[in-house]
Amino acid sequence: MATSFYQVIRRPIITEKGLGVKETQHTVVFEVSRDATKTEIKEAVQRIFKVKVDHVRTAMFHGKFRRRGRAEGFRPDWKKAYVRLAPGEKMIEFAENL
Numbered sequence: 001m002a003t004s005f006y007q008v009i010r011r012p013i014i015t016e017k018g019l020g021v022k023e024t025q026h027t028v029v030f031e032v033s034r035d036a037t038k039t040e041i042k043e044a045v046q047r048i049f050k051v052k053v054d055h056v057r058t059a060m061f062h063g064k065f066r067r068r069g070r071a072e073g074f075r076p077d078w079k080k081a082y083v084r085l086a087p088g089e090k091m092i093e094f095a096e097n098l
Contacts, residue, residue: 003033003040005043005047006048007033008033008040008044009030009031009032009044009045009048010030010031010032010033011030011031012028012031013029013030013031013080015029017029021082022091026084026085026087026089026091027082027083027084027085028045028083028091028092029081029083030045030080030081030083031078031079031080031081032058032079032080032081034077034079036079036081038056038058038081041056041058041081041083042055042056042083045083049092051086051089051090051092052085052086052089053085054084054086054087055084056082056083057081057082057084058079058080058081059079059080059081059082060078060079061078061079062077063075063077063078
């Protein structure tokens with residue numbers, strides 16, 4: 001793998017939907033690199049947070065069209081990963097404190 005694990009996982013997504021999935025499905029949500037594969041995401045989460053990952057689901061989001069006065073353009077495309085932890089694993093701390 002040519003990229004660092006910290007380049008694969010950009011940031012956690014902490015929203016109402018993300019916290020609901022955390023509690024009901026034992027899953028955490030991350031914004032990840034657009035070209036990251038499910039295997040790379042799984043390996044990065046396991047190495048960074050020292051947990052076992054059951055499986056990974058991903059979703060691509062296309063950048064929305066935005067205007068500010070006369071200037072117009074598109075936001076960048078981005079990718080979201082739903083990472084389900086293995087049964088018996090402790091939840092990752094950043095999501096515990098909320």
